Amino acid sequence: MAHKVQETNMDVDYVVVFRVPDDNKEAGARQFQKLIRALAETGLATEVRRNDETSLFIFVKVADEKTFAEVVYRSRIKDWLHGIRQIQPTQDTAQTLTSEPLSEAERYRMIHHMICCPREEGGAGITPKHGEWKGVEAVFPLHDHAKNKKWLTEFSQKTFLTPEDLDEVRNTMGEKVGYYYAFLQTYFTFLIFPAAFGLSAWLLLGNYSAIYAIVTGLWCVVFVEYWKRQEQELAIRWGVKNVGKIEDKRREFVPDKIITDSITGEQIPYFPSKKRLQRQLLQIPLAILCIIALGAVICTCFAIEIFISEVYDGPLKSVLVFLPTIILTLAVPTITNYLTQFAERLTFFENYETQDAHDKAMVSKVFVINFITSYLGIILTSFVYVPFASLLVPYLDVFSLTVRPFAEHEKQLQTPSPAAFTINPNRLKNQMIYFAVTAQLVNFAMETILPLVTQKGTKKYKEMQSARAEKAGGATPSISANDPPEEKEFLSRVREEAALPEYDVTSDLREMVIQFGYLALFSVIWPATPVSYFINNWIELRGDTFKLTVESRRPNPARADTLGPWLDSMEFLAWLGSITTAALVYMFSGGNGPDGKPHAICLWALLLSVFLSEHVFLVVRMAVRYAISKFDSAAMRKERSERFMVRKKFLEEAGLADAIKPVASPPNSPLKTASGEQAFTSMISRASLEEDARADSLTTSTPADHFWHHQRSWAESERVGIGMIDLMDLKGRGEKKAQ
Numbered sequence: 001m002a003h004k005v006q007e008t009n010m011d012v013d014y015v016v017v018f019r020v021p022d023d024n025k026e027a028g029a030r031q032f033q034k035l036i037r038a039l040a041e042t043g044l045a046t047e048v049r050r051n052d053e054t055s056l057f058i059f060v061k062v063a064d065e066k067t068f069a070e071v072v073y074r075s076r077i078k079d080w081l082h083g084i085r086q087i088q089p090t091q092d093t094a095q096t097l098t099s100e101p102l103s104e105a106e107r108y109r110m111i112h113h114m115i116c117c118p119r120e121e122g123g124a125g126i127t128p129k130h131g132e133w134k135g136v137e138a139v140f141p142l143h144d145h146a147k148n149k150k151w152l153t154e155f156s157q158k159t160f161l162t163p164e165d166l167d168e169v170r171n172t173m174g175e176k177v178g179y180y181y182a183f184l185q186t187y188f189t190f191l192i193f194p195a196a197f198g199l200s201a202w203l204l205l206g207n208y209s210a211i212y213a214i215v216t217g218l219w220c221v222v223f224v225e226y227w228k229r230q231e232q233e234l235a236i237r238w239g240v241k242n243v244g245k246i247e248d249k250r251r252e253f254v255p256d257k258i259i260t261d262s263i264t265g266e267q268i269p270y271f272p273s274k275k276r277l278q279r280q281l282l283q284i285p286l287a288i289l290c291i292i293a294l295g296a297v298i299c300t301c302f303a304i305e306i307f308i309s310e311v312y313d314g315p316l317k318s319v320l321v322f323l324p325t326i327i328l329t330l331a332v333p334t335i336t337n338y339l340t341q342f343a344e345r346l347t348f349f350e351n352y353e354t355q356d357a358h359d360k361a362m363v364s365k366v367f368v369i370n371f372i373t374s375y376l377g378i379i380l381t382s383f384v385y386v387p388f389a390s391l392l393v394p395y396l397d398v399f400s401l402t403v404r405p406f407a408e409h410e411k412q413l414q415t416p417s418p419a420a421f422t423i424n425p426n427r428l429k430n431q432m433i434y435f436a437v438t439a440q441l442v443n444f445a446m447e448t449i450l451p452l453v454t455q456k457g458t459k460k461y462k463e464m465q466s467a468r469a470e471k472a473g474g475a476t477p478s479i480s481a482n483d484p485p486e487e488k489e490f491l492s493r494v495r496e497e498a499a500l501p502e503y504d505v506t507s508d509l510r511e512m513v514i515q516f517g518y519l520a521l522f523s524v525i526w527p528a529t530p531v532s533y534f535i536n537n538w539i540e541l542r543g544d545t546f547k548l549t550v551e552s553r554r555p556n557p558a559r560a561d562t563l564g565p566w567l568d569s570m571e572f573l574a575w576l577g578s579i580t581t582a583a584l585v586y587m588f589s590g591g592n593g594p595d596g597k598p599h600a601i602c603l604w605a606l607l608l609s610v611f612l613s614e615h616v617f618l619v620v621r622m623a624v625r626y627a628i629s630k631f632d633s634a635a636m637r638k639e640r641s642e643r644f645m646v647r648k649k650f651l652e653e654a655g656l657a658d659a660i661k662p663v664a665s666p667p668n669s670p671l672k673t674a675s676g677e678q679a680f681t682s683m684i685s686r687a688s689l690e691e692d693a694r695a696d697s698l699t700t701s702t703p704a705d706h707f708w709h710h711q712r713s714w715a716e717s718e719r720v721g722i723g724m725i726d727l728m729d730l731k732g733r734g735e736k737k738a739q
């Protein structure tokens with residue numbers, strides 16, 4: 001933004017925006033009092049300023065570093081108990097912050113935890129926008145503008161981000177955002193190969209090339225498997241492995257009853273999983289609803305579009321052909337919105353204990369909706385229009401209604417007979433080019449440019465409004481006029497940041513996963529697709545950085561150790577790609593592709609190629625998985641040694657260190673025991689042995705005991721054995737026998 005970069009955040013750790021309800025000032029004051037006290041009790045210092053007419057800023061800072069060190073220590077111990085960290089944190093809280101310095105993101109995460117986690121876990125228990133804390137509009141950290149600016153310049157000057165850049169993103173914004181950047185970076189790097197190969201395939205082999213299909217399919221498998229591995233390594237590098245298991249409990253979780261854990265003795269709120277499963281079954285009707293609602297709209301628009309572009313032959317055709325697209329652009333977001341709300345309610349009803357599980361359940365539902373809105377159009381072209389158009393087009397005359405007012409005579413609306421109809425061979429390709437190029441540009445504009453324009457516009461509008469009011473003389477001076485002069489700049493910046501929307505990393509991830517889907521499912525239609533995605537994703541990362549640092553509030557750092565459900569979605573898309581690609585290649589390769597008449601397609605051959613492709617896919621995936629699992633990495637070796645050191649230290653502290661010292665000689669060797677030594681020193685006479693045997697036969701009872709008492713030690717066994725060998729009748733040694 002235009003204002004100059006500010007270096008100072010006035011040591012503010014967090015900003016809480018508190019809005020006084022319009023109708024009840026007293027209740028607002030009481031709640032505010034409660035808020036300030038709750039924050040103070042938790043060990044946070046506060047400083048209050050005005051935000052706007054009805055809301056306040058509460059600037060929050062850690063009151064003293066000693067209390068904060070304790071919070072950090074407790075959190076580290078919890079991590080250690082749950083196996084997230086291997087090395088036990090130092091017990092001296094005074095050293096906590098110096099022995100292992102906190103990254104910025106970790107510090108903010110701890111403070112956010114202090115503000116928002118329940119009282120019994122040592123927090124202030126503030127739940128923004130929820131329950132009694134409805135008045136708390138936002139809880140967020142302030143941007144580091146110097147760093148943001150540095151990122152924007154640096155990232156736009158290089159092709160690839162380095163691991164250190166990713167570390168810095170993670171250290172500033174937390175692991176969740178860090179994972180998105182790492183993913184985008186890996187995906188971008190991996191795209192080099194299909195981009196280069198796709199370009200040559202496009203130039204040399206043309207569309208629907210089987211070779212391109214095989215190579216891309218293989219690439220998808222390798223990429224997904226490689227990323228899985230990469231995820232694990234990042235989890236070790238960033239110390240967040242298994243973190244999904246302990247993430248914060250959801251405040252909205254409603255337990256059925258409280259039970260006692262039989263091992264730890266803890267009281268645990270419990271919700272039976274059987275009951276949850278019953279609720280989860282409601283996802284099936286939800287999915288059906290999505291398919292019907294979205295499917296109906298998309299199919300109708302698709303049919304109208306075909307009717308206008310390929311049947312209608314009257315005036316305004318070139319304009320009318322956009323009609324269905326306009327209907328789609330208006331209808332789909334509205335329906336999607338409704339369905340998402342449904343999905344949200346259902347996810348709440350499913351009642352998950354942790355935020356993590358809740359988010360996962362939500363993402364899987366969102367994926368179904370996105371899958372339909374993104375891919376149904378192109379699926380219809382590939383698998384309905386292309387093979388069956390000549391049969392279906394005659395039935396499209398119902399859609400003549402949409403353009404009847406424009407037609408001059410009936411003939412312009414007449415559907416052709418199946419025999420006379422030929423499909424538009426470029427239709428599918430044009431659709432794919434749209435998704436590969438045009439849609440990406442539109443997305444970029446909607447995602448990055450539109451918010452900037454709206455924000456600038458709103459700001460300008462407000463300024464103009466206040467200027468006009470000032471001129472009229474009637475308006476009270478704006479709130480900012482009362483700001484202390486030395487804080488003016490700072491406060492105006494905080495006001496700007498508070499007005500920004502929250503950053504949602506999920507929507508960015510979703511965008512990339514959907515793009516990966518187009519690549520896996522349909523890029524064989526137009527092999528230059530990866531080139532376009534490669535270029536787009538370079539811009540994407542910079543655009544998203546702009547969105548994150550300038551157009552959104554700074555996110556509350558959150559931990560993560562995986563992309564979670566998005567990874568499953570990608571696996572699914574790669575698998576589905578092996579099916580759609582095989583079908584497309586079968587239908588189109590050789591000749592000009594199908595003519596819209598189903599008899600041209602041999603069903604059994606189509607099914608066979610799909611079946612083969614899918615099975616080959618599964619086998620290849622298994623092989624790639626195996627191969628990748630064999631790679632060892634520095635991070636994994638480090639983790640293994642850390643784990644070993646922990647257990648070793650534990651043993652040392654328990655006085656059992658000897659157990660893991662290197663062994664000089666076999667530890668239980670009988671050679672060293674008294675009876676063994678004795679065997680060497682004193683000869684055991686036959687008489688004494690027999691005496692013993694007699695004594696034994698009196699005391700011992702079982703034949704087995706008796707059997708085992710013939711030779712009392714290894715030394716006796718040895719002697720007896722040698723004696724036996726001595727007595728052996730070996731060839732050419734007859735004299736011995738005589739003795």
Ligand SMILES: [Ca+2]
Nearest residue numbers: 447508511544
């Ligand atoms: Ca994005």
